[in-house]
Amino acid sequence: MRKLKTTIAVVTSVIAMTGCSSQVGGSAAPAEIDVRQLDTGKYPTRPLSEYSEFNPSFTFGRRLAAMRLADSLVLGQEVDPKLTFGSFESIDSGTPGVMSKAVVPALEPNNMLYGFATGNSDIKEFAVMSLAPGDESLADYLRNRKPTYFGLSVMQFPDATTAERAATEIERLDFDVAADLNIRVPLGKYPGAHSHWRPGVASMVSTLSHGSYVVNVQAGVAEAEADKLTDLIQRVFDAQLPRLDKLKPLSPVEVVKLTSDPERILERTLNPQKLSSPDARLFASYGLQGFLQTRRDLLQIQGLYKKVGADQFGRSWDSYIIRTRDTDAAQTLLDGMFVGDAYKPAEAPEKLTSVKCTENKDPMDEVKRFSCAVQYRRYVAYVQSQQLPDAHQRAAAQYAVLANSQ
Structure with a gap:
């Protein structure tokens, strides 16, 4: 018998940060962090559309x-x-x-x-x-x-x-x-x-x-x-x-006309590779059901996702983003992340306030040693790295991308 095989716009200028090569956007809105002051290292801080254009095929x-x-x-x-x-x-x-x-x-x-x-x-x-x-x-x-x-x-x-x-x-x-x-x-x-x-x-x-x-x-x-x-x-x-x-079938013409980021979720995600080619594992957007198909390790917090009205999820290489109901819901989601025996609190990056970092006690292919989550308005995004300083720079760059995508 056969066996199956296998085996997830407030910016008006671009200003170079002193001491790093990344380009960071302009002034912050009231009560928001001035992203020009963040240490983003080598990582991009602008929305993906400024680097790459999706070509339908x-x-x-x-x-x-x-x-x-x-x-x-x-x-x-x-x-x-x-x-x-x-x-x-x-x-x-x-x-x-x-x-x-x-x-x-x-x-x-x-x-x-x-x-x-x-x-x-x-x-x-x-x-x-x-x-x-x-x-x-x-x-x-x-x-x-x-x-x-x-x-x-x-x-x-x-x-x-x-x-x-x-x-x-x-x-x-x-x-x-x-x-x-x-x-x-x-x-x-x-x-x-x-x-x-x-x-x-x-x-x-x-x-x-x-x-x-x-x-x-x-x-x-x-x-x-x-x-x-x-x-x-x-x-x-x-x-x-x-x-x-409940799912309307697509014609071949409709398949070709599909857009890669209709909810502008990937636009807001840190994308170090600056690539926009869709890939179910590396560069993809899903609703809650599809996201859980690709991240079964997160099944245990699906109740939290539902509580905060999380309806869109994006993966851009080693970065993830979640859209919630509103700002308060996003803060609730951030507070509920990285909780349990699998996580150990880690130092957070300087100058970021709505941020939470962890050392993952059981790293694996999908989860690197360190993770940092940042909240911006109704979005929560999290990044990963094997080194904490790099995770900090990724988190800062991710926050800048979120701020620069409004």
Whole structure:
């Protein structure tokens, strides 16, 4: 059986700061910090549009459409509260790495436009989307940990007829990988779903067309029990399909016309690379749902995000930004960040007031050793670095970008 693979204007002049090479904007508004006095080091302090212009293309449009779709994908915990660990992949080409090579021939010929995939598991070490097709020994080893999981891929096709044809072909190609071992399985609640499993193996795959969308689910439970597998897949469909009903499919022309930063969230984010090419992992904007797909480590504070009305999130390389309801809500969010045993208070940079720094006790790929968050009006942004002085300069530059983006 196939395995999923994978594996987030008050300025009027530009004045050079004494003692550093960065360019910092002009006078501050009343009661605001004069950003010309901040130590921003080598980092840019102006809005991104002053450095880089976004050029629409079908390639970029597919990436943006995939990010848009991420905001309509169900999180694992909405299906089962235990499924809090996960990963994601953007599907923005006709040969996505997240899909089994066996089913790729069903995608491009049917003009798949874009998609998004997430993995959801109750075991941190069980990376649903990291299993390459054919890695049977690795898959068997990981299944011995008896995880509960599902991998969810949603793809949009030009119309319902094409989507149904693609779903049928995906099932046929996937089933034929081990046609002598696989058996077809009906889903009582979803008679149009194409499903199969291999008896004795604790996983099942199901593919369903829903309007212009194709929804593909691979699910696993602790023991090889068909009833539990079909129940899990049906619960995924129950949670996912209503979300797709609310998301208007895009035509190829609409895909090309997508803008990279409609809410001007990335415009306000520190971007040391000065690059504006959309990327689901490195340069992207999401709503709360999509952001949590890309940052499962922040699931525990989603209640705080909802409390402060956080509705837009941006990632620009190692910088993040959050738009809240208003200034008071932004201050509440800042106060609630970096709280818990995983954080140790760190010295804050000079001259910044609404700022909070931490030393992360468990650094990893997504989280560097030091983080600093700054609040400006209704926005909270945070930066990361392996060195505290560098984190301070990034925080100062981020505040300047926020001030200079009004």
